[in-house]
Amino acid sequence: MSAFLPNFPARPPTARGFTLLELLAVITTIGVLAALVIPTVSAVRTSADRVRTRVQFSQWAVALAQFHQEYGYFPALGTDHALRTAADTVGFVRALSGRNPDGSEVAAAADLLGNTRRIAFHNFAEPEFRAGLLADALGNTEIALLADTDGDGLVKPGIDGLPPAVRAGAGPGLVPSAADLPPGGVRASVIFYSAGRGLVDSDLILSWK
Numbered sequence: 001m002s003a004f005l006p007n008f009p010a011r012p013p014t015a016r017g018f019t020l021l022e023l024l025a026v027i028t029t030i031g032v033l034a035a036l037v038i039p040t041v042s043a044v045r046t047s048a049d050r051v052r053t054r055v056q057f058s059q060w061a062v063a064l065a066q067f068h069q070e071y072g073y074f075p076a077l078g079t080d081h082a083l084r085t086a087a088d089t090v091g092f093v094r095a096l097s098g099r100n101p102d103g104s105e106v107a108a109a110a111d112l113l114g115n116t117r118r119i120a121f122h123n124f125a126e127p128e129f130r131a132g133l134l135a136d137a138l139g140n141t142e143i144a145l146l147a148d149t150d151g152d153g154l155v156k157p158g159i160d161g162l163p164p165a166v167r168a169g170a171g172p173g174l175v176p177s178a179a180d181l182p183p184g185g186v187r188a189s190v191i192f193y194s195a196g197r198g199l200v201d202s203d204l205i206l207s208w209k
Contacts, residue, residue: 050196050205052137056128057192057207063096063122064147064190067115074147074190075113082164083143089134096122101129136194136205142166147190154185168198177201180209 068074075095083092091113093101098118106112115121128134133141144164146155157163163181165173174195181191186208196203 046138046197049137053194053196053205054207056136057205059122060096060145060192061188061190061207064145066121067096067119068147068189070117070119070121071114073114074149075115077113077145079161080164081144081146081161082166083134083145084141086132089129089132092134093124096120097124101132138168138194138196138205140166140168140194140196140198142168143192143194145190145192148188153187153189155188155191156185157181157183159185163193166193166195166204168195168203171195171198174198174201174204176204176206180204180206 064074075091077091077095078088083089090101093099094106094111095113095115097120098106098112098115099120100106101124106118109116112118127137130139130141134143135141136143144166146157146160146163148155149160163175165175167173176193188208192207194205196205
């Protein structure tokens, strides 16, 4: 006579959760990875914004050079060599686009700063503004420019104007060093710069370098 044993289902293994030590190890690992990744992502984003700013400055410089080629002079943008205020923005946009910043027609020819033919040397786009002011890709609304006013093919500090200091937010005022903007000048018709992150002079974004 054969003996039959009952076929009991196998007992499932006992579920085991994380211990406190394992949980702390996971949290620590995530924290270390975040500390490594976040600064890298931020640095990549800043580098990309600097490249976009140089492209933007290059487009403005080309537009001003075309303005000069068309009229034989640069627009009357003032004597402080900087774009800081709403009035600076309006004048710059009118001179290079022949229109107001909102795209409407400029009523008085005298407000075109010399662009009497209302030529669109540059079409301004929304990313070039912040709170109604011209801005670089990092959001800085203080932008300096110097132009070759004596026609020798060089932009020279002092001769073509004193380089103004520019700020990023409440940061310190920054000016290009003599190594970046030598007394002998930079071979260009127009140059631009802004403060970048605005912490030290090396943060400056220079259109010519």
